[in-house]
Amino acid sequence: xxxxxxxxxxxxxxxxxxxxxxxxxxxxxxxxxxxxxxxxxxxxxxxxxxxxxxxxxxxxxxxxxxxxxxxxxxxxxxxxxxxxxxxxxxxxxxxxxxxxxxxxxxxxxxxxxxxxxxxxxxxxxxxxxxxxxxxxxxxxxxxxxxxxxxxxxxxxxxxxxxxxxxxxxxxxxxxxxxxxxxxxxxxxxxxxxxxxxxxxxxxxxxxxxxxxxxxxxxxxxxxxxxxxxxxxxxxxxxxxxxxxxxxxxxxxxxxxxxxxxxxxxxxxxxxxxxxxxxxxxxxxxxxxxxxxxxxxxxxxxxxxxxxxxxxxxxxxxxxxxxxxxxxxxxxxxxxxxxxxxxxxxxxxxxxxxxxxxxxxxxxxxxxxxxxxxxxxxxxxxxxxxxxxxxxxxxxxxxxxxxxxxxxxxxxxxxxxxxxxxxxxxxxxxxxxxxxxxxxxxxxxxxxxxxxxx
Amino acid sequence: xxxxxxxxxxxxxxxxxxxxxxxxxxxxxxxxxxxxxxxxxxxxxxxxxxxxxxxxxxxxxxxxxxxxxxxxxxxxxxxxxxxxxxxxxxxxxxxxxxxxxxxxxxxxxxxxxxxxxxxxxxxxxxxxxxxxxxxxxxxxxxxxxxxxxxxxxxxxxxxxxxxxxxxxxxxxxxxxxxxxxxxxxxxxxxxxxxxxxxxxxxxxxxxxxxxxxxxxxxxxxxxxxxxxxxxxxxxxxxxxxxxxxxxxxxxxxxxxxxxxxxxxxxxxxxxxxxxxxxxxxxxxxxxxxxxxxxxxxxxxxxxxxxxxxxxxxxxxxxxxxxxxxxxxxxxxxxxxxxxxxxxxxxxxxxxxxxxxxxxxxxxxxxxxxxxxxxxxxxxxxxxxxxxxxxxxxxxxxxxxxxxxxxxxxxxxxxxxxxxxxxxxxxxxxxxxxxxxxxxxxxxxxxxxxxxxx
Numbered sequence: 035x036x037x038x039x040x041x042x043x044x045x046x047x048x049x050x051x052x053x054x055x056x057x058x059x060x061x062x063x064x065x066x067x068x069x070x071x072x073x074x075x076x077x078x079x080x081x082x083x084x085x086x087x088x089x090x091x092x093x094x095x096x097x098x099x100x101x102x103x104x105x106x107x108x109x110x111x112x113x114x115x116x117x118x119x120x121x122x123x124x125x126x127x128x129x130x131x132x133x134x135x136x137x138x139x140x141x142x143x144x145x146x147x148x149x150x151x152x153x154x155x156x157x158x159x160x161x162x163x164x165x166x167x168x169x170x171x172x173x174x175x176x177x178x179x180x181x182x183x184x185x186x187x188x189x190x191x192x193x194x195x196x197x198x199x200x201x202x203x204x205x206x207x208x209x210x211x212x213x214x215x216x217x218x219x220x221x222x223x224x225x226x227x228x229x230x231x232x233x234x235x236x237x238x239x240x241x242x243x244x245x246x247x248x249x250x251x252x253x254x255x256x257x258x259x260x261x262x263x264x265x266x267x268x269x270x271x272x273x274x275x276x277x278x279x280x281x282x283x284x285x286x287x288x289x290x291x292x293x294x295x296x297x298x299x300x301x302x303x304x305x306x307x308x309x310x311x312x313x314x315x316x317x318x319x320x321x322x323x324x325x326x327x328x329x330x331x332x333x334x335x336x337x338x339x340x341x342x343x344x345x346x347x348x349x350x351x352x353x354x355x356x357x358x359x360x361x362x363x364x365x366x367x368x369x370x371x372x373x374x375x376x377x378x379x380x381x382x383x384x385x386x387x388x389x390x391x392x393x394x395x396x397x398x399x400x401x402x403x404x405x406x407x408x409x410x411x412x413x414x415x416x417x418x419x420x421x422x423x424x425x426x427x428x429x430x431x432x433x434x435x436x437x438x439x440x441x442x443x444x445x446x447x448x449x450x451x452x453x454x455x456x457x458x459x460x461x462x463x464x465x466x467x468x469x470x471x472x473x474x475x476x477x478x479x480x481x482x483x484x485x486x487x
Numbered sequence: 488x489x490x491x492x493x494x495x496x497x498x499x500x501x502x503x504x505x506x507x508x509x510x511x512x513x514x515x516x517x518x519x520x521x522x523x524x525x526x527x528x529x530x531x532x533x534x535x536x537x538x539x540x541x542x543x544x545x546x547x548x549x550x551x552x553x554x555x556x557x558x559x560x561x562x563x564x565x566x567x568x569x570x571x572x573x574x575x576x577x578x579x580x581x582x583x584x585x586x587x588x589x590x591x592x593x594x595x596x597x598x599x600x601x602x603x604x605x606x607x608x609x610x611x612x613x614x615x616x617x618x619x620x621x622x623x624x625x626x627x628x629x630x631x632x633x634x635x636x637x638x639x640x641x642x643x644x645x646x647x648x649x650x651x652x653x654x655x656x657x658x659x660x661x662x663x664x665x666x667x668x669x670x671x672x673x674x675x676x677x678x679x680x681x682x683x684x685x686x687x688x689x690x691x692x693x694x695x696x697x698x699x700x701x702x703x704x705x706x707x708x709x710x711x712x713x714x715x716x717x718x719x720x721x722x723x724x725x726x727x728x729x730x731x732x733x734x735x736x737x738x739x740x741x742x743x744x745x746x747x748x749x750x751x752x753x754x755x756x757x758x759x760x761x762x763x764x765x766x767x768x769x770x771x772x773x774x775x776x777x778x779x780x781x782x783x784x785x786x787x788x789x790x791x792x793x794x795x796x797x798x799x800x801x802x803x804x805x806x807x808x809x810x811x812x813x814x815x816x817x818x819x820x821x822x823x824x825x826x827x828x829x830x831x832x833x834x835x836x837x838x839x840x841x842x843x844x845x846x847x848x849x850x851x852x853x854x855x856x857x858x859x860x861x862x863x864x865x866x867x868x869x870x871x872x873x874x875x876x877x878x879x880x881x882x883x884x885x886x887x888x889x890x891x892x893x894x895x896x897x898x899x900x901x902x903x904x905x906x907x908x909x910x911x912x913x914x915x916x917x918x919x920x921x922x923x924x925x926x927x928x929x930x931x932x933x934x935x936x937x938x939x940x
Contacts, residue, residue, distance in 0.1 A: 051622055056509065103539070125620055172577065177547070487505070
């Protein structure tokens with residue numbers, strides 16, 4: 035168990051060299067420790083809240099700015115000093131060494147944000163939003179996480195929790211007057227409230243997969259028969275010669291992964307081994323890996339060698355569709371000199387057809403735009419919260435309890451039976467927002483954080 | 488020519504993900520541009536200097552702090568706003584996009600510091616110190632650069648420049664009264680001043696090589712006959728199996744470069760191909776490269792297979808000494824189970840002898856400490872300035888002029904002849920500190936900077 039009373043310090047900005055780095059110090063002793071090390075015009079301990087001071091750090095370590103925040107009006111809710119120094123690794127090391135010598139301790143991963151949570155500066159969904167704002171692999175993900183950070187999601191859950199708590203209170207009164215048969219809770223209105231909450235929770239839980247795209251990026255596997263031009267297309271999409279290209283079928287064995295950013299979405303692109311019947315052990319292993327990549331993809335691009343016919347890969351497409359019915363597929367008609375997709379689409383059924391000539395980069399920017407459009411479509415339903423696995427799990431538990439309570443209400447069961455599921459629903463809502471928490475839960479949430487957050 | 492009147496913006500902290508990133512905005516419009524994008528309690532344009540404000544950025548991009556600095560009391564000497572946001576790449580991108588849409592321009596490399604120079608916040612040796620504080624590869628280098636940043640070096644040069652200017656003034660008066668033969672400048676005292684300045688400048692110019700170690704780190708080549716255990720030693724010094732090790736002589740062909748930090752010094756370690764007579768073309772190429780690495784090294788470690796005799800590599804050592812007489816050498820007596828170096832040193836002349844058994848890591852930490860000690864010794868003379876190539880060149884020009892003036896004084900030549908070299912010395916001193924500058928000079932100095940500084 036880490037000691038919350040100690041004053042902690044850590045580099046808050048990314049490691050590396052740059053004009054500026056910021057070392058954050060938080061805790062009851064932050065001002066006195068920094069005051070001993072900072073040589074400015076006045077004493078740091080006398081500084082007003084939210085002011086910035088110029089001075090030298092330690093024994094001539096660097097010229098710095100010291101930004102003073104006073105409890106509770108700081109990120110952590112404690113006294114905080116942010117030291118702005120030159121962004122060189124040896125400068126930062128010396129400043130942190132001087133702080134630990136003066137009585138501060140190096141912060142654990144996520145400890146600043148953990149203190150912000152424990153001091154009620156952020157609730158748990160906001161804590162999770164902080165991690166998402168920082169790590170989001172798409173612009174829309176960063177934007178959604180910022181909205182979640184604003185706290186709207188928690189307010190909605192808290193309102194529902196409050197509604198359920200009020201109903202619980204009335205149900206208990208009904209229990210006291212059970213002989214008289216009073217109903218303080220209107221059954222039809224409450225049923226409607228529960229139904230609406232169930233719909234909301236279901237919609238939110240279902241958005242977890244799309245949220246994963248916004249958080250981690252869009253996964254797109256490039257597959258096809260050998261020699262269809264997968265590696266050429268992979269290189270053309272990346273805009274650089276990453277994969278070795280040759281006319282020999284089976285050139286690519288290990289899959290390659292690279293990322294590009296299109297329209298604010300990070301697209302993780304996989305070049306794979308060509309799919310065919312083979313006796314070659316290395317190639318067979320590559321083909322097995324391709325199958326597992328297809329399963330995890332948000333979009334599978336089947337590259338077809340159009341010079342052998344537009345329908346040359348139909349058997350492969352049918353095979354992928356039957357084995358992975360939920361994975362979206364598009365066909366890249368490579369080595370084709372078609373100008374539009376209109377004719378193709380009507381000819382070839384419901385699967386999108388994109389013509390390209392990968393070697394000369396024709397159609398490649400259109401293909402990039404197509405992938406970004408699919409990415410946008412897949413995530414269009416998400417507005418103000420990026421549901422994560424923890425929340426999705428709790429939402430599914432919540433739905434079970436809401437449906438349990440609805441059923442008991444519909445069957446006109448006694449108030450104490452209805453109350454059982456309602457109490458569980460209230461507890462689960464508290465776990466989502468962090469109104470109810472335990473150290474294990476916090477450890478899980480903060481395991482995604484690194485030092486300095 | 489870049490426009491100094493525009494308001495500029497850039498990420499000031501290193502790129503990457505972390506708790507915090509800082510975007511810096513500088514220029515006459517900094518407060519009004521940021522004021523339109525920042526949603527806090529009050530208007531940013533009304534904020535007092537050196538104050539910090541909480542708010543949201545743009546259309547819900549992120550929750551941020553805005554630190555307000557007002558001209559001339561800022562890094563650049565202009566109005567500055569520093570936006571502290573969450574350290575995620577998509578957040579930073581959105582903030583910079585919003586700023587450029589609102590009328591700011593993305594800063595050129597080094598433009599913040601260039602403005603600081605043009606607004607007389609930093610002189611040129613301080614500008615160079617900023618780059619060294621950030622990029623120093625040793626703790627002592629960062630510390631020395633910080634002392635240079637404090638401005639002591641420039642003060643000393645400015646004092647000398649002032650002394651020379653005063654003397655020049657008096658010499659001109661002497662010229663006016665040349666008929667009368669007055670001497671307003673005491674010849675012996677002035678000769679002493681020039682002599683002292685020449686000694687100082689010579690010492691400073693000579694420190695450029697040591698300064699290079701503090702700035703860029705210590706270069707150490709591991710050389711020796713094939714199979715002496717160079718790659719094993721290289722791996723043991725690094726603490727990880729970087730180089731392929733085998734019993735076959737000639738395993739290492741390409742040289743390997745890796746760095747370690749010992750006692751605050753970054754040590755660049757080179758593993759090289761074994762030196763022997765060979766007909767193998769690839770091996771010969773490797774051996775040529777080794778020669779050029781030796782030439783650039785601050786220390787050459789000759790690895791000797793002590794199981795073949797302590798003096799087995801004597802011919803190789805003699806060859807290196809004759810070809811590179813100024814490069815320091817130490818002999819690593821590898822595969823030896825000696826406990827001390829005392830006996831060896833007396834037996835084997837003046838070259839340091841360090842016993843190791845690289846495979847079992849015996850003696851390796853002593854060797855690391857030995858390298859750091861040599862590094863410390865090589866740079867012990869450096870105190871408050873890291874002389875760079877530009878400064879060393881100008882100092883050598885300065886020495887020429889100081890000696891010219893001394894000679895003319897000693898030969899009791901006329902004041903106008905003495906004045907010629909003095910005027911040149913004054914100009915060169917101004918070029919070092921930046922009191923005299925031109926755009927080309929600034930372009931050279933700022934070419935070392937990157938965007939955001």
